[in-house]
Amino acid sequence: MEVQIAVAKVNKYATSESGDTLEVVERPNGGLSVVLADGQTSGRGAKAISQMVVRKVIGLLAEGVRDGAAARAASDALFTEKQGKVISTLNIASLDLRSETIVLTQNNPEPMFICRGEQIDCLDEESIPLGTSRNVRPLITELPIEPGLIVVIYTDGLTHAGKRRGLPMDIAATLRSVLEDQDPSPQTLADTLLAQAVSLDENRPADDISVLVVKVTSRVGDHVRRMTVRLPIEGVWR
Amino acid sequence: MEVQIAVAKVNKYATSESGDTLEVVERPNGGLSVVLADGQTSGRGAKAISQMVVRKVIGLLAEGVRDGAAARAASDALFTEKQGKVISTLNIASLDLRSETIVLTQNNPEPMFICRGEQIDCLDEESIPLGTSRNVRPLITELPIEPGLIVVIYTDGLTHAGKRRGLPMDIAATLRSVLEDQDPSPQTLADTLLAQAVSLDENRPADDISVLVVKVTSRVGDHVRRMTVRLPIEGVWR
Numbered sequence: 001m002e003v004q005i006a007v008a009k010v011n012k013y014a015t016s017e018s019g020d021t022l023e024v025v026e027r028p029n030g031g032l033s034v035v036l037a038d039g040q041t042s043g044r045g046a047k048a049i050s051q052m053v054v055r056k057v058i059g060l061l062a063e064g065v066r067d068g069a070a071a072r073a074a075s076d077a078l079f080t081e082k083q084g085k086v087i088s089t090l091n092i093a094s095l096d097l098r099s100e101t102i103v104l105t106q107n108n109p110e111p112m113f114i115c116r117g118e119q120i121d122c123l124d125e126e127s128i129p130l131g132t133s134r135n136v137r138p139l140i141t142e143l144p145i146e147p148g149l150i151v152v153i154y155t156d157g158l159t160h161a162g163k164r165r166g167l168p169m170d171i172a173a174t175l176r177s178v179l180e181d182q183d184p185s186p187q188t189l190a191d192t193l194l195a196q197a198v199s200l201d202e203n204r205p206a207d208d209i210s211v212l213v214v215k216v217t218s219r220v221g222d223h224v225r226r227m228t229v230r231l232p233i234e235g236v237w238r
Numbered sequence: 239m240e241v242q243i244a245v246a247k248v249n250k251y252a253t254s255e256s257g258d259t260l261e262v263v264e265r266p267n268g269g270l271s272v273v274l275a276d277g278q279t280s281g282r283g284a285k286a287i288s289q290m291v292v293r294k295v296i297g298l299l300a301e302g303v304r305d306g307a308a309a310r311a312a313s314d315a316l317f318t319e320k321q322g323k324v325i326s327t328l329n330i331a332s333l334d335l336r337s338e339t340i341v342l343t344q345n346n347p348e349p350m351f352i353c354r355g356e357q358i359d360c361l362d363e364e365s366i367p368l369g370t371s372r373n374v375r376p377l378i379t380e381l382p383i384e385p386g387l388i389v390v391i392y393t394d395g396l397t398h399a400g401k402r403r404g405l406p407m408d409i410a411a412t413l414r415s416v417l418e419d420q421d422p423s424p425q426t427l428a429d430t431l432l433a434q435a436v437s438l439d440e441n442r443p444a445d446d447i448s449v450l451v452v453k454v455t456s457r458v459g460d461h462v463r464r465m466t467v468r469l470p471i472e473g474v475w476r
Binding site for chain 2: 001002003004005006007008009010011016017021022023024025026028030031032034051055059062095097145186187190191194195198219221222223224225226227228229230231232233
């Protein structure tokens with residue numbers, strides 16, 4: 001099998017920094033974790049918050065702390081520093097090779113989508129951002145790593161897209177239309193969702209938008225880990 | 239323009255952990271840094287060392303510390319802990335959007351290659367690994383970000399490949415043959431170098447091998463940052 005992770009990320013129009021921070025860290029007991037945070041508001045202040053949250057979580061995960069405990073620690077640190085005045089969402093998607101599961105940790109009111117074949121499930125249980133109070137608990141979902149599994153995670157920029165024009169996005173419908181294609185790559189899924197949101201915002205995103213897709217494939221090939229990063233460096237958004 | 243980064247990474251045959259650690263971090267003033275360390279020996283001990291070095295460097299870069307100072311700090315920390323008994327190589331490739339340069343920091347006896355069109359330069363100045371003494375200085379190379387620039391960085395597994403059979407790898411020749419193709423992607427470059435090394439080792443890599451390629455293209459497209467990670471999760475190497 002191969003686990004493939006794809007990210008597509010864009011800044012709010014005319015801002016030079018995204019309030020969303022996404023990083024990947026290797027887990028000390030095998031596998032890796034993708035950590036995504038969206039700091040309240042946008043621009044430099046939001047960036048500082050989401051970076052602080054991601055740094056905290058990644059540092060703990062690298063030490064072997066479990067995902068849920070890392071999320072609670074980041075929430076406590078943020079609440080202690082900001083006294084509930086600044087909050088941040090958090091999503092952690094971990095490939096845990098020891099338990100052979102994907103562990104999804106969520107402190108984000110935005111739901112996640114879990115797709116298997118043509119079945120699309122929306123996980124929209126109540127989930128509270130970090131830093132809101134002393135006792136923030138993450139939602140934890142654990143799924144066996146099996147071919148065909150697709151997980152879609154995003155920040156609220158995706159659902160806000162088009163709203164100011166009264167044309168909100170139907171994420172499930174977009175997912176369904178892409179999944180009807182022949183076995184889309186996770187990058188195709190992420191790119192399509194992001195492109196539709198940007199288009200609904202008339203190419204001027206009203207908020208930072210990040211889309212993260214994890215896909216398990218049955219691919220049997222070499223044993224090479226691969227990573228590609230693409231960073232546009234001109235234009236208004238950096 | 240777009241900066242594209244590609245990584246291909248494989249473990250030493252029949253070991254479950256790579257002594258090489260590679261991570262990517264966003265720079266607080268814009269851009270990002272790729273940090274690659276190769277801890278002495280292989281397996282679990284080497285992993286702990288290279289992870290410690292990468293964690294240290296990434297933590298400092300995230301705080302805005304300059305690359306050379308971060309490398310020195312990691313060296314001092316390693317020397318203090320291990321008294322020169324354990325060393326680690328380090329390479330940092332940073333896209334600094336403020337200075338509009340690529341900053342290459344090197345504490346690795348393995349050279350780097352800088353390619354522009356058909357010109358291939360090997361940067362093989364003397365460079366000392368971290369943790370060897372109290373006064374380790376990194377080699378710093380700063381290059382303007384311009385289309386066509388390609389930087390190739392690797393750990394010593396690549397040059398060790400084939401040596402036990404008396405068939406060492408000619409990295410410059412392999413690079414030249416790939417660059418003669420129509421504008422190869424950085425992933426093609428990294429994959430080809432790694433595949434040749436693995437083949438020279440008869441599909442049983444004698445050491446952990448990591449190849450990192452940075453390419454600047456003139457691509458003008460959307461303003462989306464993208465990342466893809468592919469992680470095989472079966473077989474002997476994890």
